[in-house]
Amino acid sequence: MRFYSFFEQTLQSALDISLAVNLKTLSEQLGLSQTTVSRGLNGYPDVSETTRKRILEAAKKYNYSPNSRAKSLATGKSRTIGHVIPTNSQHEMVNPIFGDFVAGASTVYAENGYSMLLTRVPEDAEIDTYNRMKSSGAVDGIVLQGPSVDDKRIDFLRKLDIPYAVHGRSSGITSDYPWVDVNNRRAFQRATDLLLDLGHRNIALLNGLEVMDFAGRRKQGFIDAFKKRSIEASPDLIFSAEMTEAYGYKVTTEVLATGSPPTAFLSSSLITALGIRRAIEDQGLRMGRDISVVTHDDMLSYLPNGDSEPVFTATRSSVSLAGRILAQMLIEKIEEKSKGPDAHLLEAELVLGQSTGPVSVR
Amino acid sequence: MRFYSFFEQTLQSALDISLAVNLKTLSEQLGLSQTTVSRGLNGYPDVSETTRKRILEAAKKYNYSPNSRAKSLATGKSRTIGHVIPTNSQHEMVNPIFGDFVAGASTVYAENGYSMLLTRVPEDAEIDTYNRMKSSGAVDGIVLQGPSVDDKRIDFLRKLDIPYAVHGRSSGITSDYPWVDVNNRRAFQRATDLLLDLGHRNIALLNGLEVMDFAGRRKQGFIDAFKKRSIEASPDLIFSAEMTEAYGYKVTTEVLATGSPPTAFLSSSLITALGIRRAIEDQGLRMGRDISVVTHDDMLSYLPNGDSEPVFTATRSSVSLAGRILAQMLIEKIEEKSKGPDAHLLEAELVLGQSTGPVSVR
DNA sequence: TTGAAAGCGTTACCAT
DNA sequence: ATGGTAACGCTTTCAA
Numbered sequence: 001m002r003f004y005s006f007f008e009q010t011l012q013s014a015l016d017i018s019l020a021v022n023l024k025t026l027s028e029q030l031g032l033s034q035t036t037v038s039r040g041l042n043g044y045p046d047v048s049e050t051t052r053k054r055i056l057e058a059a060k061k062y063n064y065s066p067n068s069r070a071k072s073l074a075t076g077k078s079r080t081i082g083h084v085i086p087t088n089s090q091h092e093m094v095n096p097i098f099g100d101f102v103a104g105a106s107t108v109y110a111e112n113g114y115s116m117l118l119t120r121v122p123e124d125a126e127i128d129t130y131n132r133m134k135s136s137g138a139v140d141g142i143v144l145q146g147p148s149v150d151d152k153r154i155d156f157l158r159k160l161d162i163p164y165a166v167h168g169r170s171s172g173i174t175s176d177y178p179w180v181d182v183n184n185r186r187a188f189q190r191a192t193d194l195l196l197d198l199g200h201r202n203i204a205l206l207n208g209l210e211v212m213d214f215a216g217r218r219k220q221g222f223i224d225a226f227k228k229r230s231i232e233a234s235p236d237l238i239f240s241a242e243m244t245e246a247y248g249y250k251v252t253t254e255v256l257a258t259g260s261p262p263t264a265f266l267s268s269s270l271i272t273a274l275g276i277r278r279a280i281e282d283q284g285l286r287m288g289r290d291i292s293v294v295t296h297d298d299m300l301s302y303l304p305n306g307d308s309e310p311v312f313t314a315t316r317s318s319v320s321l322a323g324r325i326l327a328q329m330l331i332e333k334i335e336e337k338s339k340g341p342d343a344h345l346l347e348a349e350l351v352l353g354q355s356t357g358p359v360s361v362r
Numbered sequence: 363m364r365f366y367s368f369f370e371q372t373l374q375s376a377l378d379i380s381l382a383v384n385l386k387t388l389s390e391q392l393g394l395s396q397t398t399v400s401r402g403l404n405g406y407p408d409v410s411e412t413t414r415k416r417i418l419e420a421a422k423k424y425n426y427s428p429n430s431r432a433k434s435l436a437t438g439k440s441r442t443i444g445h446v447i448p449t450n451s452q453h454e455m456v457n458p459i460f461g462d463f464v465a466g467a468s469t470v471y472a473e474n475g476y477s478m479l480l481t482r483v484p485e486d487a488e489i490d491t492y493n494r495m496k497s498s499g500a501v502d503g504i505v506l507q508g509p510s511v512d513d514k515r516i517d518f519l520r521k522l523d524i525p526y527a528v529h530g531r532s533s534g535i536t537s538d539y540p541w542v543d544v545n546n547r548r549a550f551q552r553a554t555d556l557l558l559d560l561g562h563r564n565i566a567l568l569n570g571l572e573v574m575d576f577a578g579r580r581k582q583g584f585i586d587a588f589k590k591r592s593i594e595a596s597p598d599l600i601f602s603a604e605m606t607e608a609y610g611y612k613v614t615t616e617v618l619a620t621g622s623p624p625t626a627f628l629s630s631s632l633i634t635a636l637g638i639r640r641a642i643e644d645q646g647l648r649m650g651r652d653i654s655v656v657t658h659d660d661m662l663s664y665l666p667n668g669d670s671e672p673v674f675t676a677t678r679s680s681v682s683l684a685g686r687i688l689a690q691m692l693i694e695k696i697e698e699k700s701k702g703p704d705a706h707l708l709e710a711e712l713v714l715g716q717s718t719g720p721v722s723v724r
Numbered sequence: 725t726t727g728a729a730a731g732c733g734t735t736a737c738c739a740t
Numbered sequence: 741a742t743g744g745t746a747a748c749g750c751t752t753t754c755a756a
Contacts, residue, residue: 020497022733033743038735046741068498069435070733073748078431080479087469099461106482107449115500117442118478120468135382136430137749138477286648384749395727400751408725432749435732499733 082139104323182348188221248275444501466685550583610637
């Protein structure tokens with residue numbers, strides 16, 4: 001009895017100063033073996049209901065939670081998924097869709113008892129990081145974000161023989177790999193179609209960097225829309241750069257000063273579209289009357305759909321959805337509920353704003 | 363000899379199929395003890411230069427990296443820092459500054475051999491998550507983002523007795539805690555001052571949710587600017603809600619329809635400012651001529667400073683900087699290079715756009 | 725300068 | 741239904 005009360009006391013004070021209660025202490029307290037307690041906690045069938053109840057109560061009382069490091073060492077699973085953000089850009093700021101994607105994915109991780117390990121490394125150290133993630137046993141799976149054209153990392157991940165999934169696709173990679181993507185080509189083709197329908201011919205495309213795979217697809221959609229009407233998109237009005245606001249401002253200012261300025265702008269990013277609008281306003285032109293701006297990656301998804309207000313299709317929330325789907329896919333792969341590489345194409349629409357939305361040529 | 367070549371072969375094939383090389387295999391291969399190899403890799407002084415060289419070469423050759431779980435189990439340190447994003451909002455999208463902050467912090471983590479563990483949990487499970495993070499030994503430190511007024515989580519973290527740091531402050535918490543914050547009050551006071559200088563009197567403030575601590579500070583700055591001139595800010599023009607675009611659109615539309623519409627808008631968020639602009643354009647008014655919009659949390663930081671172009675102060679990049687500073691502070695706390703709670707106040711300025719910037723009353 | 729062995733906190737196999 | 745014990749891969753103490 002003195003013995004037990006000693007432990008009681010130890011545990012109580014441990015509780016107070018938040019010292020870790022481990023399986024050993026807990027089992028001693030319960031007068032059971034570590035094995036039984038472990039089984040009780042992990043829902044094994046071969047433990048009586050009464051003992052299980054006792055175990056769970058004690059665990060709760062002493063605020064026990066298993067040491068995840070020890071658990072993962074014993075099981076060989078870390079229940080953690082690695083995401084890598086390359087520091088590829090000059091500025092520290094990050095594309096807003098990054099947050100949406102991460103939010104979507106980590107929600108699903110949390111629901112399934114996984115956590116997300118986020119690392120930011122220089123682009124040239126990325127392969128090395130994947131390598132270490134795997135061989136250090138830190139993660140059970142890896143997510144590759146924003147693939148470039150013919151992305152060598154995809155083959156590398158396959159060879160690394162670790163579950164992985166790609167947000168976006170990579171043209172040039174012929175082998176199978178699991179991905180989740182939106183239909184960039186079709187979305188931009190539709191947007192261009194709309195502007196062409198309204199009579200625009202001089203349309204400027206402010207695209208992202210063409211090493212990024214999605215940029216190539218968007219450009220293709222733009223060009224295809226013209227081709228289908230047997231007209232040619234002016235190559236002088238197709239721009240490609242990192243999607244900053246300065247880029248939008250600069251290009252728009254320059255292009256509006258030429259002999260035949262565009263009557264409409266199609267932007268690959270909201271940030272860039274901000275620069276475009278700013279430049280247009282500087283020229284004394286009015287959005288939605290003198291000129292049209294259509295942008296993808298918009299934040300209008302906050303506006304309620306199906307109301308008296310104009311309908312805005314949620315591009316940003318589709319990114320978050322992509323995160324969810326991809327996370328689910330990866331978890332299933334890790335837990336071997338599914339095997340082969342999956343592919344999911346999300347149907348993203350373009351965002352058409354009210355005042356900044358397309359108008360016909362005057 | 364046969365013996366060594368057997369291992370050579372084993373290791374080689376392990377390399378090919380990317381099987382984990384562990385300390386045991388590596389030391390057997392080298393003909394050394396695990397102890398020596400471990401010491402060699404971790405830079406202990408008591409190992410001869412020649413052996414150290416051999417060890418490092420072999421480690422590189424066989425692509426060895428220590429199992430982080432085992433290491434952390436043995437050392438009691440996880441070299442991981444936990445961030446929690448509460449799922450407090452109706453929508454899945456996340457404030458863009460979240461990405462900037464995370465990017466800044468994780469850069470510093472990476473530089474110091476730390477990684478970031480990101481979890482997204484329902485708001486009511488947050489305390490529980492911190493608890494588990496600590497008692498499961500998953501993290502060495504915790505970052506609290508976006509505190510509310512009188513945030514109970516701060517006291518909880520202190521009691522949890524784990525290194526932590528807060529991005530933002532919490533009025534009502536009198537005890538010391540480590541934080542990094544911008545001067546929200548002063549920034550909004552200055553912006554309001556500027557608009558008052560230009561002759562505006564009917565200024566609308568579209569603020570964030572007032573449970574969030576930063577929103578309270580911003581409102582205070584707004585009110586103070588009026589007070590200093592012995593005039594009163596109209597309470598009817600102060601709004602508070604989650605910073606969506608719909609919020610900006612709705613409030614602006616309504617307020618412009620009243621008898622004395624505001625001549626200027628001050629917005630707590632770029633997203634909301636988008637809604638404000640959209641509504642203004644719908645009324646046929648022109649930005650930067652008929653009306654002024656000043657917004658905080660802008661993305662204009664992409665524009666180069668000190669050029670011929672107007673100077674835009676980098677609010678977004680200051681968030682990223684906050685992430686860096688906070689990460690550095692937390693790491694020092696974890697490694698016990700510093701002890702007491704630190705406080706850093708970053709000097710954030712308001713962003714004043716060119717066309718959308720403030721104009722005097724006409 | 726090097727090595728043997730104990731220990732970190734779990735799980736899992738094999739008994740009973 | 742329950743318990744003893746050997747792993748998991750590393751660090752660290754103690755010896756040599």
